[in-house]
Amino acid sequence: MPSTHHDTDPGMTEAGRLRALAELQIMDTPPESAFDDVAWLAASICQVPIALVTLVDAERQWFKARCGLDFDSTPRNEAFCTHAIAQSDLLEVPDMRADARFAGYPSVLGAPHLRFYAGMPLIGEAGWRYGTLCVMDRTTRRLSDVQRESLRRLAARAADLLESRRQRILGESRAAAIAELLEALPDGVVTCDGSGTLQEFNKTARDWHGVDPRALPPAQWPAYFGLCEADGRTLLAPERVPLARAYAGEKVRGQAIVIRTPGMEPRTVSCNASPLRAPDGHSLGAVCTMHDITTQAHESRQMEVLAMTDALTGLPNRTAWFAELERALARARRADLPVVVAFIDLDGFKDINDAHGHAVGDEVLRECAHRLQASCRQGDYIARLAGDEFVLFLDHANPAAADLAAVAQRIQAALGAPLQIAGRALAVGCSIGFATATADQARAEHLLHQADAAMYRAKRDKSVPFVVVDAAQP
Ligand SMILES: Nc1nc2c(ncn2[C@@H]2O[C@H](COP(=O)(O)OP(=O)(O)OP(=O)(O)O)[C@@H](O)[C@H]2O)c(=O)[nH]1
The missing domain is CATH 3.30.450.20 (PAS domain)
Known part of the structure; x- marks a missing residue:
């Protein structure tokens, strides 16, 4: 049994005791069988007509459980238990009429004419005495040692009930605080x-x-x-x-x-x-x-897109081209398809730049990019490598010369059509080189290099509309 001395300990104030009692949120709650059992056992063991589990508040003492009394509280200044909670062990008063502390109480002087009182404080874990387990009789008497010890033990059990109530309330209020915090979280x-x-x-x-x-x-x-x-x-x-x-x-x-x-x-x-x-x-x-x-x-997706896009034309740039070419080659290898890459370089673009300025040149590049894209088939992949150089991966292309001639013709027709830029009629042509390879031989860098070389040959020799090289050849 915890032994405390809040009558002598300056930390154990009445204000602190009342706060601890209030935290139990037990005053005026309905009867509970566990407390009723304690009172009933106390009355039977002590063989008295009255037993109470009391809680001593500032103005009154209230009975959480009672046997033999038909009212549930008394004013604090008429409460015997005020004396009992001033000490940490059992207070036994064999004859209250003979005890100056109790002789003047209304319930001693008049009905129900109480004479005997024994109260054991209910002491919580922190040492607070919330009230008592007390027994009373209308005749004078003394408890046996066994009865006294029983009262002490029963009071300890009643105090345990109060402590588990405190723990439950504490747990509930913590859970409520956590639930509120969770609800308020932006995550x-x-x-x-x-x-x-x-x-x-x-x-x-x-x-x-x-x-x-x-x-x-x-x-x-x-x-x-x-x-x-x-x-x-x-x-x-x-x-x-x-x-x-x-x-x-x-x-x-x-x-x-x-x-x-x-x-x-x-x-x-x-x-x-x-x-x-x-x-x-x-x-x-x-x-x-x-x-x-x-x-x-x-934002990071936008950055990725920007890093893969040619700012002037909006076409995929060199980085995007190689990434896509690698994917396309992997697809071709799986399907065992031949691959074809076209390298397209504008003819006469420098003259436009020189004659009409960079802004007009930019507009020409944008228009050419647009036309190239429009002339591609679905699945083809076109990119601007640099300056006036464009590359094209031909999806599911047939490397036969006749088929490539048709592609070249389509591109040349698209780019060769007159341009109307800033009120001027302009014209550009283009040189086209194709590099072809079987799926297992195709390497991205080599294909591009070979297509570039083919394009240069076409640019030098204007008698041919395009040049095809087999990139499998060294
Ligand atoms: N307006 C503009 N010009 C660019 C851009 N990038 C490169 N150029 C210019 O494009 C021109 C490309 O030169 P060339 O390849 O000799 O142009 P070309 O007159 O078509 O000559 P060939 O390719 O030999 O037929 C250069 O004058 C570059 O300065 C750009 O983004 N905008």
């Missing part, structure tokens, strides 16, 4: 329990997913919530969902996913997720936090 928070069922779904997560949580099996999360890989298109495989990865025991850091909720702009979020484990190691589920990185993702 999304999602949790699942030990069976993998979605639990927490804070306000931000609800806003982003557009729905409330449901008892959905993890395999259905991607389709139901529209969860995609960072590319925003590929639906996440169920085992790639960050919360599912954490539920499977993985610690996930910074996994970018896209939430595609119908009717909303796609949202890119960076996810951190962790398994939740009890101290003994068994799974309590998992938690995933999501931070909105839509703006950064958009």
